[in-house]
Amino acid sequence: MADQSLPVSGTALPPGTKAPEFTLSATPDQTLSLAEMRGHPVILAFYPADWSPVCGDEVSLLNEVLPEFHRFGAQLVGISTDGVWCHAAFAAERKLHFPLLADFEPKGETARRYGVYRASEGVADRALFVIDAEGIIRWSYVSPLGINPGADGILEALEPLAPRTEGAAA
DSSP states (O other), rough: OOOOTOOOTTTOOOOBBBOOEEEEEEEEEEEEEEEETTTTTEEEOOOTTTHHHHHHHHHHHHHHHHHHHHHHOOEEEEEEESHHHHHHHHHHHTTTOOOOOOOEETTHHHHHHHTTTEEEEEEEEEEEEEEOOSSBEEEEEEEEETOOOOOOOHHHHHHHOOOOOOOOOO
C-alpha cells in the first residue's frame, strides 16, 4: 500500500505547501537541514545525476547566477541521489560554490517527499523549488530530464520575496 503522506510520483509539491523538512549529507562528516536555512529564501535544485551532460550544464549555469540569487538573500542547494564522494568530485571539477546534498540513503527519500522521485530509474526529476523564509514553497517547476530549465523562473519567483526597503515604491 502506498504511503498516503507522500505526493504522487511525478507531481511536484505546489506553491503554498509547507516545504518538507530534511537533513542530508553535504560532506562525509557534515549535514545540512532545511531548518538551518530558515529565515532566508531557499532554492532547491533537484537533478538526476552528477556527471551527466545536462546536469553539468544546469549546475554550472546555477553557479554562474549564484550572485543574483545572493542579491535576493537566497541560498541555493543542489540535491541528487548520488553519494557525497561523487558530489565532492563533481563540485570540485565544476568549481561549484553551493552545496550538493546526497539524497542517498534511504535513496530518494527527500525527492519522494517533494514529489520528484523517479522510482523506475532511482533518480530525482530535474525539479526546482523556491521556498520563502518561513518554509513555504512559493514556486515549483519540473523540467523534462533532457532540458536545462535555466534560472529565469527562479529569479522571477525570488522577486516578490525580496525585502522591501523603506520608501521603495510598492
